[in-house]
Amino acid sequence: MKNAVTARQKDLLAAIYEHIVNTGYPPTFEEMREALNVSSNQSILDLLEKLQRRGLIKKESGSRTLAILHLGYQVLGRPALAPILGTTTAGLPAESIEITGEWHPISSDVSRLKEEMFMLKISGDSMINAGINDGDAVLVQTMKEFVSGDIVFAEIGDEGTVKRFMSDDKPPYVYLKPENPNYKNILFTDDVRLKGKVISVLKSEHWQSVK
Amino acid sequence: MKNAVTARQKDLLAAIYEHIVNTGYPPTFEEMREALNVSSNQSILDLLEKLQRRGLIKKESGSRTLAILHLGYQVLGRPALAPILGTTTAGLPAESIEITGEWHPISSDVSRLKEEMFMLKISGDSMINAGINDGDAVLVQTMKEFVSGDIVFAEIGDEGTVKRFMSDDKPPYVYLKPENPNYKNILFTDDVRLKGKVISVLKSEHWQSVK
DNA sequence: GTTGAAACTGACCATATGGTCGGGTAGTAT
DNA sequence: ATACTACCCGACCATATGGTCAGTTTCAAC
Numbered sequence: 001m002k003n004a005v006t007a008r009q010k011d012l013l014a015a016i017y018e019h020i021v022n023t024g025y026p027p028t029f030e031e032m033r034e035a036l037n038v039s040s041n042q043s044i045l046d047l048l049e050k051l052q053r054r055g056l057i058k059k060e061s062g063s064r065t066l067a068i069l070h071l072g073y074q075v076l077g078r079p080a081l082a083p084i085l086g087t088t089t090a091g092l093p094a095e096s097i098e099i100t101g102e103w104h105p106i107s108s109d110v111s112r113l114k115e116e117m118f119m120l121k122i123s124g125d126s127m128i129n130a131g132i133n134d135g136d137a138v139l140v141q142t143m144k145e146f147v148s149g150d151i152v153f154a155e156i157g158d159e160g161t162v163k164r165f166m167s168d169d170k171p172p173y174v175y176l177k178p179e180n181p182n183y184k185n186i187l188f189t190d191d192v193r194l195k196g197k198v199i200s201v202l203k204s205e206h207w208q209s210v211k
Numbered sequence: 212m213k214n215a216v217t218a219r220q221k222d223l224l225a226a227i228y229e230h231i232v233n234t235g236y237p238p239t240f241e242e243m244r245e246a247l248n249v250s251s252n253q254s255i256l257d258l259l260e261k262l263q264r265r266g267l268i269k270k271e272s273g274s275r276t277l278a279i280l281h282l283g284y285q286v287l288g289r290p291a292l293a294p295i296l297g298t299t300t301a302g303l304p305a306e307s308i309e310i311t312g313e314w315h316p317i318s319s320d321v322s323r324l325k326e327e328m329f330m331l332k333i334s335g336d337s338m339i340n341a342g343i344n345d346g347d348a349v350l351v352q353t354m355k356e357f358v359s360g361d362i363v364f365a366e367i368g369d370e371g372t373v374k375r376f377m378s379d380d381k382p383p384y385v386y387l388k389p390e391n392p393n394y395k396n397i398l399f400t401d402d403v404r405l406k407g408k409v410i411s412v413l414k415s416e417h418w419q420s421v422k
Numbered sequence: 423g424t425t426g427a428a429a430c431t432g433a434c435c436a437t438a439t440g441g442t443c444g445g446g447t448a449g450t451a452t
Numbered sequence: 453a454t455a456c457t458a459c460c461c462g463a464c465c466a467t468a469t470g471g472t473c474a475g476t477t478t479c480a481a482c
Contacts, residue, residue, distance in 0.1 A: 008459070024269070024278025026236050028439060040461050041441070047459080058235070063274040063439050063468070067235025129390075131341045131362055131412070151342055179340075201342065201412050219429065239469060252471070254430050261428085274439070274469050 011036055012047045013056060017068060026066035127151070127162060129179035132201055138162060142196035151198040152176070156191055162198060222247055223258045224267060227279060237277035338362070338373055340390035343412055349373060350411035362409040363387070367402055373409060 015035035019027040027035070032044045048066075051057045058067050122136045130151055132138060140153045148167040153160060154176060163176035163186060176186040186192070226246035230238040238246070243255045259277075262268045269278050336345055341362055343349060351364045359378040365387060366372075374387035374397060387397040397403070 006458070023271075023276070024237075025275055028273070029441090030439075038460065040459095040463095041439095042443095042462095043460050045441075050458085060234075061440080062239070064236055064276075065234070065440090128360075129340065131343075131409075149339070198342070217428070240471090241469075249430065251429095251431050251433095252469090253432095253473090256471075257429065272470080276470095 006050075008036070009047055009051055012044070013051060013068070016057070016066060020068065026064045028064060122162060126178035126180045126183045127164075129181075130164060132162065132179070132198075136201055138198045138201050140196040141199045144194075146194055146197060153195050153198065155193045155195055156186070160195075161186075165194065217261075219247070220258055220262055223255070224262060224279070227268070227277060231279065237275045239275060333373060337389035337391045337394045338375075340392075341375060343373065343390070343409075349409045351407040352410045353407035355405075357405055357408065364406050364409065366404045366406055367397070372397075376405065 012032060012035075015032060016027060019025075019031060019035075029041050029044050033039065033041070036043070036047075038044070048057065048059055052059050056068070059065060122132055122134065122138060125134055127133075132151075138151075138153070146152055146165050146167075148165065150165045151162065152165040153162050154165075155161075161176075163178055166177045166185075167174045174188050176188075176192070178185070223243060223246075226243055227238060230236075230242060230246075240252050240255050244250065244252070247254070247258075249255070259268065259270055263270050267279070270276060333343055333345065333349060338344075343362075349362075349364070357363055357376050357378075359376065361376045362373065363376040364373050365376075372387075374389055377388045377396075378385045385399050387399075387403070389396070
């Protein structure tokens with residue numbers, strides 16, 4: 001097998017992708033045959049096998065058991081959900097996380113992420129200069145090490161908040177900085193625990209439309 | 212039909228969701244029966260019908276033709292791709308968009324978005340104070356109207372750049388503002404065209420891992 | 423105590439669907 | 453010339469899979 005993905009293989013990949021996007025589930029052999037304008041299952045089978053050998057798709061036994069892994073030089077993810085655990089505040093740390101039961105879609109290499117991320121809805125305006133506004137959602141990756149400048153999710157007492165983590169070589173050394181001049185820095189106490197880092201911000205006008 | 216989603220319906224919804232996340236495609240009736248610990252297809256059929264009536268799922272005729280639309284008070288999206296058209300710069304406007312052929316996964320109500328969004332990889336550090344760093348990816352929604360403070364993608368000549376759009380009632384009135392004190396504002400000329408608004412930022416450590 | 427919705431049972435059917443078999447053709451490299 | 457790969461054909465098979473039918477049970481509302 002050569003190392004190039006042939007045009008025909010790309011055709012099939014594109015057809016599968018299109019189908020998934022349009023319907024939400026993978027195509028059948030018949031649908032793939034139609035898309036590629038071939039008459040035999042074997043043609044599809046051949047192509048599928050090659051795509052699978054390259055790790056671009058995965059195929060199990062059974063109907064519509066296709067999943068796209070990588071689109072060659074293109075990338076595809078499967079959908080995942082980050083639970084919206086609650087509403088955190090970008091203003092004064094107010095109420096902590098409450099389970100609201102909402103979910104928000106994310107896309108990615110799912111397996112790795114499931115446990116380590118969660119999504120929060122932001123209320124308040126203390127991070128507007130960092131592009132995080134009231135109503136936006138942030139995706140937080142839990143981690144233990146942070147560098148100065150990271151936007152982090154922290155628990156203060158039993159309340160959650162999103163702020164910029166700052167560490168400096170002069171006072172106040174380590175603190176949480178709201179990105180809004182109307183708010184004051186939050187100094188570290190025993191009560192402050194950094195939980196994770198904001199790795200994605202979804203503007204409310206976008207993600208609310210898919211609710 | 213009452214208006215509450217019953218516990219059993221939630222169970223099924225959760226099972227379907229779990230299956231999709233784990234495998235990439237919807238479950239069969241048998242798999243759903245196992246998940247709910249029931250022995251009859253009819254049980255599943257009943258539940259599916261109710262879920263569909265509520266618009267939480269859509270079901271067509273055929274095997275595994277399930278798709279989750281909304282998870283009730285939970286939300287689910289299908290995967291979509293935003294083409295990574297090229298690398299824009301968050302520093303000095305350098306090279307414009309070049310088609311790289313890379314794709315990046317997004318999740319959402321796909322149909323509406325396909326044409327109107329694209330994703331860009333950021334190079335440079337001119338937007339670090341807005342949480343956009345070198346190597347991050349931004350999702351841009353094309354639009355025509357902007358409000359002051361929006362982070363926008365603009366073409367200047369034949370070069371693309373991401374900046375904060377500012378409109379003021381005093382000079383310089385309308386300009387593009389880098390979120391880094393080391394860079395100067397960019398005044399509007401005939402050459403500046405606003406193309407869209409940044410609606411999502413994906414930190415590089417996240418999205419590169421799924422490439 | 424009647425009604426109705428939600429959930430479930432167990433047996434059964436039709437066929438959509440993945441998969442196989444035994445080939446063929448065109449192109450390219452050796 | 454031979455060999456190999458990519459791609460394809462057309463007929464066929466086995467069964468996984470969605471769907472139906474005629475019921476039962478539970479529970480809350482009225």
